[in-house]
Amino acid sequence: MAEHEVDYEGLSPNAGLGVNMAAGALAGITEHCVMYPIDTMKTRMQVIAASPAAVYTGIGNAFTRITSTEGARALWRGVSSVVLGAGPAHAVHFGMYEAVKELTGGNREDVQNQWISTSFAGAAATISSDALMNPFDVIKQRMQMHESQHRHMIACARTVLRTEGIGAFYVSYPTTLTMTVPFTAAQFTVYEQVKAALNPSGAYSPSSHVIAGGAAGAVAAAITTPLDVAKTLLQTRGTSPDPQIRTCRGMLDAFKIIWTREGAKGFVRGLTPRVVTHMPSNALCWLSYEFFKSTIRS
Incomplete structure (x- = not known):
């Protein structure tokens, strides 16, 4: 083997906290930036709009109308918030994941039911990273909305803080955790299981990371879409002219509003772009994570 090549099989399952955090930060920024335009469409599709002009019926409809009336740049509005927040949030996410996984024995081959370790590690990673990312996500969605005045x-951030207070940045945090804890637990569990099935030898195989990551993202995104709809309502409530939405206090209030206004179909708004976003973005995230992890390690 050439000296510059990385012996992937020779790497420790836990490559070190610093390596994992750096790899996670780079992977997170890459993931979010590449798929950002589709995330913008998803946000607009999920918002309960007061005007028919702000109602989007699908990815194709959203793309055509946004680019034709606002220009392609509108699809990227708010991406700076993601770049600034995703780096540290994903660094904490992957660092916590690997640390807890190591602590609970998930990296030892002799431990049975390793999926319990990976699920617990994924949940712990989410709780910590979302505490950092939630305010940035609120800013992102405010900037993504139809006819948003924020550039x-x-x-x-200053406008939200001045008009709604600091609570506006965290009103969706309980809902975010309710959504992302099962999302992350499902994502990591599916990823580890599919990766092990496709690549039982543990040899470096980008294709196995891509397939496992894509499958994990699609499954996790689909089952948590109803919670994501509620989260979007809470994070954008301050821009709504509807008094009931503006005074929505939490997840249960959001569920009631969605059910009353749109019934069961309201809970799957944005399902397609959410899956379309998370399937390739998760594949890219895991591929980037494994690549940066091995590169930094070398």
């Missing part, structure tokens, strides 16, 4: 991240 700069700092100005948006």
